[in-house]
Amino acid sequence: MKQLDFSFLGNLTLELILGFFALLVITKILGKTQINQVTPFDFISSIVLGELLGNAIYDKDINLFIILYTVFLWTFLIYMIERTTQKYRKTRSFFEGTPSVLIKDGQIDFDELKKEKLDINELMSLLRGRDVFSVREIEYAILETNGSMSILRKAQYDTPTRKELNIEAPEVCLPVAIILDKEIMINNLNKCGLNKAWLMDQLRLQGLNGVDEVFFAEWSKDEGIHIVTFNKK
Numbered sequence: 001m002k003q004l005d006f007s008f009l010g011n012l013t014l015e016l017i018l019g020f021f022a023l024l025v026i027t028k029i030l031g032k033t034q035i036n037q038v039t040p041f042d043f044i045s046s047i048v049l050g051e052l053l054g055n056a057i058y059d060k061d062i063n064l065f066i067i068l069y070t071v072f073l074w075t076f077l078i079y080m081i082e083r084t085t086q087k088y089r090k091t092r093s094f095f096e097g098t099p100s101v102l103i104k105d106g107q108i109d110f111d112e113l114k115k116e117k118l119d120i121n122e123l124m125s126l127l128r129g130r131d132v133f134s135v136r137e138i139e140y141a142i143l144e145t146n147g148s149m150s151i152l153r154k155a156q157y158d159t160p161t162r163k164e165l166n167i168e169a170p171e172v173c174l175p176v177a178i179i180l181d182k183e184i185m186i187n188n189l190n191k192c193g194l195n196k197a198w199l200m201d202q203l204r205l206q207g208l209n210g211v212d213e214v215f216f217a218e219w220s221k222d223e224g225i226h227i228v229t230f231n232k233k
Contacts, residue, residue, distance in 0.1 A: 096145050103141035106154065116143055127151070171222060178225075179217035192219050203227070 085092045100112050102123060113123060124135075126149045132138060137157040142150040162169045176188045178199065189195060199217075200210075202225050208214065216228040 099145060099150075100143045101140065102143050103135070103138050106136070106139055108135065112143075118143075173221040173223075175218045175220040175223075175226075177216070177218050179211060179214045179227075181215060182212050184211055188219075192221075194219065 081095055085095050100116050102109055102112050102116070102118070108120075108123070113119070118126075123141075126143070127133070127135070127138070127141065130149050130151050132151060132153070137153050138151055139154045140152040144150055176192055178185050178188050178192070178194070184196060184199065186196070189199065203210065203214065206227060208227070208229065213229050214227055215230050217225060219225050
């Protein structure tokens with residue numbers, strides 16, 4: 001049986017840990033939108049960055065400095081491009097691309113479909129992904145740079161708003177978690193103008209003996225407290 005190379009395992013462990021935290025720092029630097037809104041350039045950059053890090057970690061001839069240098073150099077290039085597109089508007093179409101209007105005034109633009117390398121079946125698939133099953137319902141359909149589809153329905157197929165129906169709109173309130181997995185979120189309670197004593201009273205009113213019986217609880221200004229208890233056999 002081949003003996004384990006503990007020195008190699010130690011180096012691999014250290015490299016993986018450093019690589020993990022290096023990628024964590026990168027995501028903090030580039031921001032949340034880079035994860036959520038993936039343009040073709042961002043997609044390719046992510047693949048290349050992953051390949052660079054993966055190959056560097058498992059190559060015995062590459063040391064830790066080379067790994068970190070490679071990762072942060074690539075990150076610096078991505079960051080500079082993002083800063084450039086923010087500062088110089090004319091560079092955005094080159095690096096990020098431009099949205100394509102696939103349906104305009106209810107008519108499919110076949111030239112745009114050909115330009116985006118799409119056929120009618122792919123277009124219908126994108127529309128169904130937005131809960132649209134008929135082209136006749138659409139006034140405008142725009143293919144965004146990240147591959148998602150933005151749709152503006154025709155008036156007769158659009159969902160009416162409260163304003164159009166002359167219905168008074170209620171105040172919109174954001175629910176706040178006040179208990180998570182048996183733990184009271186004191187900061188959230190204070191932000192809502194509540195306290196622990198009030199919370200315990202609410203639990204007793206619902207027949208609960210304490211926080212240990214609560215899996216999740218949230219507070220909303222318009223609907224009050226909502227409690228989810230642990231399921232007991």
